[in-house]
Amino acid sequence: MKKNIKLAKTIGDFAENKDAAKILRTEEILPSLKKGYEVILDFKNVNGATQSFIHALISEPIRVFGNIAFEKLLFKNANEDIREIISIVYRYMQESMD
Amino acid sequence: MKIFLSNRGNLRNFRGFLNSLDLTNPRKLEISTHDKWITVHPANLVLSAALALQVGKENSKIIGTIPETGLYLDRMGLYDLTCTASPFSYHKKEEAGRFVPIKIIKDASDQSFFISEMIPLLHLSEENTKVVKYIIGELVRNVIEHAYTKDGAVVAAQYYAKTNRVSIGICDTGIGIDQSMQAVWHPKSNIDAIKLALTPGITGTTRKEGGTFENAGAGLFFIKSIAKITRNYFLIYSGSAEYTLLKHPKRLKGFPRLYADPGRDPHRETNDLPKFKGTLVAVDISLDETAEFTELLTSIGKVYDSAIQDRKREKFRKPKFI
Numbered sequence: 001m002k003k004n005i006k007l008a009k010t011i012g013d014f015a016e017n018k019d020a021a022k023i024l025r026t027e028e029i030l031p032s033l034k035k036g037y038e039v040i041l042d043f044k045n046v047n048g049a050t051q052s053f054i055h056a057l058i059s060e061p062i063r064v065f066g067n068i069a070f071e072k073l074l075f076k077n078a079n080e081d082i083r084e085i086i087s088i089v090y091r092y093m094q095e096s097m098d
Numbered sequence: 099m100k101i102f103l104s105n106r107g108n109l110r111n112f113r114g115f116l117n118s119l120d121l122t123n124p125r126k127l128e129i130s131t132h133d134k135w136i137t138v139h140p141a142n143l144v145l146s147a148a149l150a151l152q153v154g155k156e157n158s159k160i161i162g163t164i165p166e167t168g169l170y171l172d173r174m175g176l177y178d179l180t181c182t183a184s185p186f187s188y189h190k191k192e193e194a195g196r197f198v199p200i201k202i203i204k205d206a207s208d209q210s211f212f213i214s215e216m217i218p219l220l221h222l223s224e225e226n227t228k229v230v231k232y233i234i235g236e237l238v239r240n241v242i243e244h245a246y247t248k249d250g251a252v253v254a255a256q257y258y259a260k261t262n263r264v265s266i267g268i269c270d271t272g273i274g275i276d277q278s279m280q281a282v283w284h285p286k287s288n289i290d291a292i293k294l295a296l297t298p299g300i301t302g303t304t305r306k307e308g309g310t311f312e313n314a315g316a317g318l319f320f321i322k323s324i325a326k327i328t329r330n331y332f333l334i335y336s337g338s339a340e341y342t343l344l345k346h347p348k349r350l351k352g353f354p355r356l357y358a359d360p361g362r363d364p365h366r367e368t369n370d371l372p373k374f375k376g377t378l379v380a381v382d383i384s385l386d387e388t389a390e391f392t393e394l395l396t397s398i399g400k401v402y403d404s405a406i407q408d409r410k411r412e413k414f415r416k417p418k419f420i
């Protein structure tokens with residue numbers, strides 16, 4: 001099963017609202033991972049994001065689900081900047097989990 | 099309290115402005131200006147505005163002879179926060195300046211509105227808009243989450259065509275950085291607290307590497323790094339302390355080197371200023387020097403990674419040599 005989350009619908013074209021990130025994380029991402037779904041975070045029409053937004057969105061899934069999160073979290077239509085920020089969060093979260 | 103707005107309102111000379119602050123009598127605010135010419139950075143404005151909000155409009159005044167250039171204070175909205183009527187008249191519709199006047203942001207939805215509706219007033223390119231949105235997004239969020247203030251974050255920005263630069267000021271009258279860091283890190287002084295807040299991976303909410311689910315301790319480090327790469331000033335004033343990142347000289351070619359330890363950056367610091375209960379952050383961004391944002395993020399990310407690795411290694415058990 002797949003869960004598609006179109007981020008632009010909730011957060012607009014610049015992802016900085018951590019309250020919105022928390023809602024997406026707790027109400028959509030975590031329950032979907034718990035059910036074993038693939039979660040597709042679709043950044044279509046999102047031009048940028050802050051590091052703190054991405055952290056608020058994915059750090060708990062990574063810490064709670066570990067390898068399952070790495071397997072099942074998929075990032076779609078992320079531009080270069082957003083990919084870089086997601087990569088930074090992935091790296092420091094893994095460093096902190098060792 | 100008394101504030102003097104001089105004709106030298108820029109981050110290079112900001113220490114003089116801070117030294118001249120009189121923060122005694124916290125129930126009343128008087129703002130005076132140079133009598134011939136006023137030059138203010140958004141940082142001067144947001145600090146004045148935050149204090150005016152704190153004491154209330156009825157207790158805030160702009161006094162003395164205000165020169166013609168004082169019109170700028172009106173355009174930026176400072177008169178609206180005081181009980182002094184503006185002596186200037188102009189048609190607001192004729193305003194074509196590239197600035198964001200003083201705005202108050204109290205929650206996440208105010209912040210999203212500000213970012214989507216106000217930043218376009220600076221008329222920047224898409225790439226530069228991204229940088230400004232990033233900086234304001236992170237700084238305002240810090241206030242909303244960590245400052246514990248009912249007055250919110252006071253924000254203003256100005257584009258300067260002559261130097262092709264954007265200046266941003268964000269101020270709050272909340273608990274200040276020292277109190278925010280005390281619970282977990284116990285800094286010995288206000289300047290130590292600021293330096294901790296600038297260190298990658300250090301957040302006031304936990305000692306755990308990787309932070310909490312909400313905070314990683316990266317925001318201020320990223321912004322200081324953006325200022326350094328774009329060869330500009332970055333300033334924090336909180337409590338009795340000020341930390342100012344100095345401009346990276348243009349004669350040194352290539353990307354400025356980033357350091358995890360803010361003490362290694364060319365900077366100016368003091369712990370002896372009038373005690374300000376709150377936090378002021380100011381940054382200049384030279385648009386000529388803005389590299390591709392992705393490239394900038396990559397460099398910052400590398401330093402962030404190695405800072406966390408180094409801190410982990412510090413905790414490793416050491417061999418006992420006898």
